[in-house]
Amino acid sequence: MATVPKVDVGTDYKEKYGFFVPEDYVFKAKRGLNPDIVNEISWMKKEPEWMTKMRLRSLEIFRKKPMPTWGADLSVIDFENIFYYLKASNKQSTSWEDLPPDIKKTYDRLGVPEAERKFLAGVSAQYESEVVYHSLQKELTAKGVIFTDTDSALRDHPDLFKEYFGTVIPPADNKFSALNTAVWSGGSFIYVPKGVRVEIPLQAYFRINAENMGQFERTLIICDEGSFVHYIEGCTAPIYTTDSLHSAVVEIIVKKDARCRYTTIQNWSTNVFNLVTKRAMAYADATMEWVDGNLGSQITMKYPSVYLMEPGAKGDVLSVAFAGKGQHQDAGGKMIHVAPNTTSTITSKSISKAGGRTSYRVHIKMYPDAKNSKSFVKCDALLLDDESRSDTYPYNDVDAENVTLGHEATVSKVSDEQLFYLMSRGITRSEAETMIVNGFIEPFTKELPLEYAVELNRLIQLEMEGSVG
Amino acid sequence: MADFEIRDLRASVEGKEILKGVTLAINKGEVHAVMGPNGSGKSTLSHTLMGHPGYTVDGGEVIFKGQNVLTLEPDERARLGMFLALQYPVVVPGISMTNFLRTALNAKRGYDGKDKTKQVSPKEFRSLLKGELEVLHMDDSFLPRYINDGFSGGEKKRAEILQMAILKPEIAILDETDSGLDIDSIKFVADAVNRMRGPELGVLIITHYTRVLQFIKPDFVHVLVDGKFVLSGGPEVADRLEKTGYSEWAEADEPAVLKPEEVA
Incomplete structure (x- = not known):
């Protein structure tokens, strides 16, 4: 196992490692993925050793795991031709003039403010609505709520972080969760203490910085007993990026009597492969709600899931996918009923246009202990023309008695009437x-x-x- | 030349000839009734006039404001001043009646999202709606509901007339607006239509039964059988049908009055 290079910048670093890092450093990005790069990422972030080790272990897992053989066609991804970590200052390389005209036009039509659109387009690395964010932060801190980026959380709240990180989605879960764990950067970290209700939605928007929209975001949300939070990620304006692979991981823990809603609207530019693992653990009488909208990207593979761990837990997925020309939205939801009296609903709406393709995968699993549990799945697809396509892949796996399982699927066209x-x-x-x-x-x-x-x-x-x- | 002229209109559905040359001139200020038995081509006439894609025009023309409207899309016909109250109004989930009415009114006024002076103001829209709802004995709770979703038969027909009242067409075609209505609903609908009658509106009522004509008095009545008018005249034609039904035309031996048990 490689160790973290413990070197003071500016002493013997240049000689030893071949490049020099100035005070306001720019990480010299390299394409491809190997233990050195992972070590460097961890070192740049001044991470504790356990995280470095976890990253390296995840890299091994990533290498060993085969690509998924189902879902969208991912064979065109060249893992060796990707930058796995870019410091903010690297990201400002795009100029406004270089943006594709359609993206610019959309910003115009949506009326996105100048500063904001530069950020969304990757032209400017920083867009912070400082005032809003700071007054909000003050309120949250008073209640004991932690809302920060994931890198800062590891630094500032090491114990809490270590207790939960990787517990909902272990690196070995799938090839892309392994990749994310190896090279993650940015994302949000939220902790809501017992009994605290955060009444206004927390939005990544408030604390946008370059890494927030990173390729390998990592988000961790912990709702302690009886608490409530609504987190909103993404925005409706298209996000232009030249990075073609985005693979985020979102882990959520919803403790007894707590409720968490996680809303995503994703609209990546259409060159992006968006491969996301999202999962929540819901405990006794807790509620987890995923509200998930996928518009952009070339390929999306995303199946938010809820593990219903204790009696009375409730899980909801409500999702929308829009696939236009050349797009494949392969989305869905997973509900894993582990305990009795748990309930879940999945409602999906998909729209396909101009040859676009939407797929919906649903997996309902009911373990033998999940007596008296209920699940209801409804998938509605709307096709706007004859060349577009929509498929539903339901997969039910029921080992419990006395359960209710409903499934409804419709495919319709915009009717002449x-x-x-x-x-x-x-x-x-x-x-x-x-x-x-x-x-x-x-x-x-x-x-x-x-x-x-x-x-x-x-x-x-x-x-x-x-x-x- | 009349304000709205249908000249030798021929139309078919899925290759089957239905309208076999219909000619009719309507002036604004007039109310015409087209009566006919089942299968005579009444619905084909209304749908063809409005440009439904399921009906093929095989010949003839319809001249309104100097244009042959048969060459126009349905939305262009509507913006020109035509309106069709459907026999079976369509359900469109997820869109509120308010949104629908506002969008339609803006479209009618030529608002395309740019020229704000053409947009209906919230205040004007509210007061317009309020007045018309009262006439039709409808309340506000109807407005946030989705278009025709879960509406009773009576609510659907009243909603059609509400749209007509808001859009203020110059030529309105009412396709079997009376079918499936109880007597109170017919009265409300008739009141609303009668209020709109005047020198700026020509009406074409399409109906199987004479009942609605007791409430909306027509100036002219035309009898449509097998895709052609077999008789045209004044209100007395309706009286005649009331007594004899369509039996004068052998193949169409149907009464033109509802049997008591059919009156909802």
């Missing part, structure tokens, strides 16, 4: 189609905070006009 009806009232075809699509995903949008719902509807409108991606 609906279009004619709206058009006969003077509404143009494209606006009518947009209305029908927005109506279709309304059960999803109504769960979003208003500003997100409005933006999502406008984005759907742009997608429908064909002016995006």
Whole structure:
């Protein structure tokens, strides 16, 4: 096992390692993945030894694990041609002028403010709404809530961090969770103490920095007993990046009587492979809700799951996927019923357009102890034309008695009757189609905070006009 | 030349010829009723006039404001001033009636998201809605509901007339608006339509039964059988049908009045 190089920058470092790190250093990024790079990442971040070891161990696992043989086609990913860690200053390489016109146009149409769009486009590394963030931070601190980026959490809250990190999604869970554990950077860390309810949604947006939107984000949320938090990740405006692989891991622990809602709207530029592992453990009478919207990216593979560990635990997944030309959204949800009297619902809405493809995978597992548990799955697909495609792959695995399992799936097209009806009232075809699509995903949008719902509807409108991606 | 002229209109559905040359001139200020037995082509007429994609025009023209509207998309016809109250209004989930009405009114006024002066103001929209809802004996709770979703038959038909009242068309086609309605609903709907009658509106009522014509008095009545008008005249035509039904036309031996048990 390699050890962390304990070297003071500026003494013998240049001679020993071949490059010099100035005070306001820029990490010299290299493509590819090997123990040296992983060591360097950990060292750059001044991490404790256990984390370095965990990263290296994960790298080994990543190398040994085969690629998934199901789901989307991932064969084009070249792991040796990827930068696994970039310091903020490396990321400012894109200039506004170099952005694809469609991305710029979308920012215009959405009315994204100048400073913000530069950040989203990767032109500027920093976008911090300082004032909002600081007053919020003060309130949270008073309640004992920790809300910070994951790197800082490891540094500032080492014990709490070590207790939970990697416990919900161990590195060996799958090839991409192993990869993430080896090279993770950024993401959010939230701890909500017993009985504390965080009334306003915490948004990554407040504390956006370059690493937050990183390729290998790592998020860890701990809701202590009786607490509540709603975390919102991502935003509706398209995020432009030249990095083609994004592989995040999100781990959530929801203790007795607590409730956690995790809302994601992802809209990566269409060159991105978005391969995410999201899982929560819900304990006695706890509730975990995943609200998950996937619009952009070339390929998405994402199946938020909830392990219902103790009686009364409840899990929900509500998701929307939009696949346009050349896109494959392979999404779904997993509910693992371990204890009696647990309930889960999965509601999925997918839209395919211009040859886009959506797949929905659902796995419901009920262990023998999960007596009197209930699960209900509903998947609705909307096809906007004949070249688009939608598939559902339900997988039920029930070993418990006295359980209820419901599954409903529909595939529909925008009907001529609906279009004619709206058009006969003077509404143009494209606006009518947009209305029908927005109506279709309304059960999803109504769960979003208003500003997100409005933006999502406008984005759907742009997608429908064909002016995006 | 009349305000709205249907000239020798021929149309088919899935290759089957249904309308075999219909000619009709409607002026604003007039109410015309087209009556006919089942299968005579009543629905084909209404849908073809509005441009439903399931109906193929085989010949003829429909001239409104100097244009042959048969070449226009349904939305263009609507913005030109035409309106069709459907016999079976369509459910569109996830879109509230308010949103629908506002979007349609904005479209009618030519608002395309840019020129804000054409957009209906929230205040104007509210007061417009309030007045029309009262006439139709509908309450506010109807507005946040999804388009026709879970509406009773009566609610659907009233919602159609509400749309008409908001959009203020110049030519309105009411396709079997009376079917499936109880007598109170027919009265509310008729009141609303009668209020709109005037020199700016031409109405084409399409119906199987004479009942609705007791409440909305037509100026002209036309009898459609097998895709052609077999009789046209004043209100007395309806009286005649009331007595004899469609039996004068051998193949269409159906009464034109509802049997007591059919009156909802």
